[in-house]
Amino acid sequence: MLTRPHRRVTTLSVLGTVIAAAALGALAATPAHAEGGCKDGRLVCVGVDTPGSPGTTTPSGDTSGSGPAPGCTWGAMTVQCSLPGKGFFYQGCYYTAAAAPAPDDPVWQTSGKSPGDTSGGFYNPTxxxxxxEGVQGNLRWLPIPAAATMTPEELARRALSKLRLLPPPMHLTPGPGKTGLVSLPVWLWVDANANTWGPASDTDADGPLSLTLTAAVERIVWDMGDGDTVTCTTPGVPYDPAYGDRMSPECGYAYQHISKGQPNDAFTVTATTHWKVTWTASTGATGTIPGVTRTSTVGDIRVGELQVVNT
Incomplete structure (x- = not known):
């Protein structure tokens, strides 16, 4: 069990700091946190496992009286058993569950984990x-079985935030600064890679909960700037002069109106990728994250007067 000297902190300024931290959001505690974070011989849980419930939970599990929110005594002061986003309280710090480091990570020697000890888990002091303060920022092994503090949906969104999903790099003929012709085929395509088209994936963990998330583009919607849109399910084919006046086999368009009279006498084209994001958790739960899009814009697309295409 990890032990270290502790100082009792009783000043009003410190108490104010803890109260201010508690005000960051609604207080929340779980039985795992109340038992693991608030019962280690020095801490006594004086609240209840669910904020607002009647009764005061003691280390033995008996209840009596009424308490506004779960808390622990630390020295001569009372702190909350948990704080939103900061985890549960244990020996002077708030902790959130963390994934185990790589086998060759030096933290195995500095975290306080004893060889063969499997009774606890890794935690981040937040x-x-x-x-x-010397503990803060250093991954620690605590004699508390890891408990997930996030739902699978929350963990999935955290995994998504780590993916570098980029706006699509746009290409079209004739391209910015050049003048196309009414009814002449316009080829549309984007540079496709894992970040701009997918599939891209990431794994994440919160205590015993692990999750794999995958993202890939389902469709790309081109807004041609003249009131029309084109929806494609592939990145498109890059244009080559050898194709001449042929239409793109995958993603293309033909303007029916000139751009004169538009702002700067040009059309502004946007391309928006719509991503399908799915996840699977170690609990067997699955789900999707809807509404994930990325958008790019190209201006200065000019279309001239010619009404026919020579064949």
Missing amino acids: YCLPGE
Whole structure:
């Protein structure tokens, strides 16, 4: 079990700091946190496992009286068992569950984990009381079985935030600064890679909960700037002069109106990729994250007067 000297902090300024931290959001505690974070011989849980419920939970599990929110005594002061986004309280700091480091990571020697100890888990100290700041930012092994603090949906969104999904790099003929012709085929395509088209994937973990997320473009919608849109399910084919006046076999368009009279006498074209994002959790739960899009814009697309295409 990890032990270290502790200082009792009783000043009003410190208490104010803890109260301010508690005000960051609604308080929340779970039985796992109340038992693991608030019962280690020095801490006594004086609240209840669910904020607003009647009764005061003692280390033995008995309840009596009424308490506004779960809390622990630390020295001569009372702190909350948990804080939103900061985790549960244990020996002077708030912790959130963390994934185990790589086997060759030096943190295995500095985290406080004893060889063969499988009774606990790795945790990140997110906020420490004055006198305990040296712990903050250092991954620790605590004798508390890891408990997930996030739902699969929350973990999926965190995994998505780590993916570098980029706007589509746009190409079209004749391209910016050049003048196309009414009824002449316009080829549309984007540079496709894992970041702009997918599939891109990431794995994430929160305590015992792990999750794999995959993202790939389902369709791309081209807004041609003249009131029409083109929807394609592939990145398109790059144009080559050898294709002449042929239409793109995958994604193309033909303007029916000149651009004169538009702002700067040009059409502004946008391309928006619509991503399908799916995830599978270690619990067997699956789901999707809807509404994930990326958009690029190209201006200065000019279309001239010619009404026919020579064949």
